[in-house]
Amino acid sequence: MFMENHLVKLIKNKNLVFAKKKLEKLDKKKIRIKIKSTGVCASDIPRAYNNGAYHYPLVMGHEITGVIYESRIKNFKKKEKVSIFPLLPCKKCINCKLKKYNHCNSYSYYGSRQDGGFAKYIDVDPWNIVKLQKNINFLDSFAMEPSAVALNTINKTFKKKIKKNEKILLTGSGFIGLLIAKLIKTKFKFSNLTIIDRNKHKLNFAPKNCRKVFLKKGQSKILKKFKDSFDYVIDTTGSAKIIPTLLNYAKNHASITLMGNINNDIYFKKKEINLILRKELKIIGIWNSNYKNSSQSDWSEVLKLFKKGFKPSKYISHKINLKELPKYINKIYMSRKEKRKFKFLKLVVCND
Numbered sequence: 001m002f003m004e005n006h007l008v009k010l011i012k013n014k015n016l017v018f019a020k021k022k023l024e025k026l027d028k029k030k031i032r033i034k035i036k037s038t039g040v041c042a043s044d045i046p047r048a049y050n051n052g053a054y055h056y057p058l059v060m061g062h063e064i065t066g067v068i069y070e071s072r073i074k075n076f077k078k079k080e081k082v083s084i085f086p087l088l089p090c091k092k093c094i095n096c097k098l099k100k101y102n103h104c105n106s107y108s109y110y111g112s113r114q115d116g117g118f119a120k121y122i123d124v125d126p127w128n129i130v131k132l133q134k135n136i137n138f139l140d141s142f143a144m145e146p147s148a149v150a151l152n153t154i155n156k157t158f159k160k161k162i163k164k165n166e167k168i169l170l171t172g173s174g175f176i177g178l179l180i181a182k183l184i185k186t187k188f189k190f191s192n193l194t195i196i197d198r199n200k201h202k203l204n205f206a207p208k209n210c211r212k213v214f215l216k217k218g219q220s221k222i223l224k225k226f227k228d229s230f231d232y233v234i235d236t237t238g239s240a241k242i243i244p245t246l247l248n249y250a251k252n253h254a255s256i257t258l259m260g261n262i263n264n265d266i267y268f269k270k271k272e273i274n275l276i277l278r279k280e281l282k283i284i285g286i287w288n289s290n291y292k293n294s295s296q297s298d299w300s301e302v303l304k305l306f307k308k309g310f311k312p313s314k315y316i317s318h319k320i321n322l323k324e325l326p327k328y329i330n331k332i333y334m335s336r337k338e339k340r341k342f343k344f345l346k347l348v349v350c351n352d
Contacts, residue, residue, distance in 0.1 A: 007119035009057045016326035030123045032070040036138040038117035039063030040347040061118035062086035062111030065141040081132040083144040086110040102288035143312035148289035148298035150179040157257045172236035173197040175346040240264040247275040259286035317345035
């Protein structure tokens with residue numbers, strides 16, 4: 001009797017279907033993971049609905065955790081809890097040789113360039129597997145990937161210790177924004193953090209010991225009081241409308257960190273570019289996270305935070321099954337287009 005894999009395939013733009021497929025014999029160089037949970041990332045929505053896929057059909061999902069189901073490789077035993085680093089580097093280019101795998105010149109990626117975690121099983125390269133402690137919950141460990149990106153953001157932004165009089169502005173309180181806010185408050189308890197969002201539901205999940213600014217539609221004028229106020233500005237929205245405005249809120253010599261996926265072409269006016277020059281601003285870009293890098297290993301640091309009680313699961317709003325996934329991705333898309341209301345924060349596909 002053959003085994004079946006259950007999965008959700010993106011057949012073409014705006015067409016996601018639940019399907020069953022025979023599991024092929026496991027390649028002896030790979031490890032078969034029985035997936036327990038996979039997070040729905042904000043980037044999955046344009047990939048599914050805005051022609052964002054590299055090819056069709058595609059199984060999306062890159063925030064993956066589960067247990068080892070089958071392995072012929074030593075040191076990888078059945079039923080061990082694992083998470084998966086989704087980027088597959090070439091290991092040949094100059095960046096890979098420097099162990100800067102997130103800057104690989106020719107990489108692949110589970111969930112975007114090859115099939116990912118919206119499935120029951122996935123076969124992965126052992127190099128990409130991170131073993132977890134038995135007491136780590138799958139509703140936390142799915143978030144190793146976004147947590148590592150959040151940590152990379154913090155590590156790159158705050159290369160030196162924050163001073164007590166320095167102020168931080170965070171735009172966006174989606175899942176990644178909340179992870180960044182929580183980690184800032186964990187690493188720098190005294191930090192003066194302000195979070196801005198147009199979504200009150202998401203903003204309510206932000207840490208209590210920070211300033212929360214809810215922006216109603218058409219009320220952007222209230223931000224004028226923040227002019228030249230912040231030493232650090234971190235954008236998680238990737239919004240073409242928001243990013244040029246951030247320059248106004250930065251102090252002289254401030255750092256502006258851009259880490260959200262850019263949603264459209266961005267245009268800067270002459271006076272905005274002049275602000276970069278006159279204020280001598282530093283612009284920092286964040287791309288993915290550092291993995292198996294001796295100088296900065298975000299994934300190893302996340303594991304340590306899990307041991308100390310870090311729990312991304314507190315931000316989960318919906319736990320769904322694979323069959324429900326197409327419906328819920330459509331709900332998120334329609335909500336973004338403002339065609340249908342859908343109150344959510346983080347969706348996680350659970351197989352058990």
